[in-house]
Amino acid sequence: QVQLQESGPGLVKPSEALSLTCTVSGGSINTYYWHWIRQAPGKGLEWIGYISDSVSPNYNPSLKSRVTISVDRSRNQFSLNMKTVTAADTAIYFCAGSRGRFQLIDYWGQGTLVVVSS
Amino acid sequence: DIQMTQSPSSLSASVGDRVTITCRASQAISNYLAWFQQKPGKAPKSLIYAASILKDGVPSRFSGSGSGTDFTLTISSLQPEDFATYYCQQYKSYPLTFGGGTKVEIK
Numbered sequence: 001q002v003q004l005q006e007s008g009p010g011l012v013k014p015s016e017a018l019s020l021t022c023t024v025s026g027g028s029i030n031t032y033y034w035h036w037i038r039q040a041p042g043k044g045l046e047w048i049g050y051i052s053d054s055v056s057p058n059y060n061p062s063l064k065s066r067v068t069i070s071v072d073r074s075r076n077q078f079s080l081n082m083k084t085v086t087a088a089d090t091a092i093y094f095c096a097g098s099r100g101r102f103q104l105i106d107y108w109g110q111g112t113l114v115v116v117s118s
Numbered sequence: 119d120i121q122m123t124q125s126p127s128s129l130s131a132s133v134g135d136r137v138t139i140t141c142r143a144s145q146a147i148s149n150y151l152a153w154f155q156q157k158p159g160k161a162p163k164s165l166i167y168a169a170s171i172l173k174d175g176v177p178s179r180f181s182g183s184g185s186g187t188d189f190t191l192t193i194s195s196l197q198p199e200d201f202a203t204y205y206c207q208q209y210k211s212y213p214l215t216f217g218g219g220t221k222v223e224i225k
Contacts, residue, residue: 035214045162045205047214060213061119094161102209104152104168108161 002027004095004109012089012116018082022095022109029053029076033098035105036069036080038091046091051078052101085116120144120208124217130225137193139220141206146186150210153182153191156219157202165204166191196222 008020022034033055036048049059051069059067063082071078082089093114097107121144131137141151149169154162164173166182169189179194193200201224206217 044218045207045216047216058212062213096161098209102150104164104209105207105214106164108163111161 002032002097002107004097004107006093006095006109006112008112008114010113010115012085012114013118014086014116015084018080018085018089018114018116020080020093020095020112020114021077022079024076024078024097027097027107029071029073029078031099032107033101033103034069034071034078035096035098037094037096037105038089039094039111040088040091043091048080048082048093050098050101055101087116090114090116119213120147120211120215122206122208122215122217124204124206124220126220127218128221128223130223131196132225133196133198135196135225137196137200137222139191139204139206139222141184141189141191141217143187143189143208147208147210149185150208151182151184151189152207152209153180154205154207155200155202156205162205193222 003025005023030053033052035050051057057069068081092111094111095109096105098105123142151169153166156162170182203219203221
């Protein structure tokens with residue numbers, strides 16, 4: 001059973017970069033599509049982007065200029081980097097996985113809260 | 119982007135009630151529609167995919183229907199553990215988009 005675990009700073013200063021890592025266990029990082037999804041406090045879910053083996057990353061156009069998703073196959077991890085954050089980026093960030101590009105997002109990490117504040 | 123509109127945004131119901139939540143897509147998505155349940159402090163949990171296929175382990179009181187632009191999630195007899203927020207999500211095209219959520223509360 002695939003399990004995901006997010007890690008990274010819980011507090012980021014405005015204008016700085018947010019960096020999170022998701023560690024994948026119970027499955028190969030090469031097999032799935034790996035997503036980042038966020039949820040602002042008390043709000044709905046927003047898809048950020050995905051990465052997958054041999055496929056270019058795909059980002060939400062609303063965030064594309066600030067976001068990079070990368071993968072470290074040796075560590076079975078994938079990462080999110082979001083630059084120039086503001087208070088509007090305060091959210092719970094989930095890493096997640098799907099078996100294909102147009103398939104159900106079936107695997108979710110528990111989520112990690114990132115607060116943007118000075 | 120495909121906009122997903124859920125209604126109602128919240129509802130109050132009693133244990134044993136039949137509950138129906140609707141989701142409308144701004145353009146046709148065939149059956150590329152999933153339903154998630156989310157409880158406070160937890161990640162979303164998938165209930166239904168391909169509009170009507172129940173995930174393994176999900177109680178049969180949950181059902182989904184629809185195709186194209188209009189979809190429905192039905193809970194046939196609401197149980198105490200069903201009080202949560204429900205989201206629809208389309209995976210027909212990118213960016214993936216979610217409905218605004220329906221919070222099911224205890225009456």
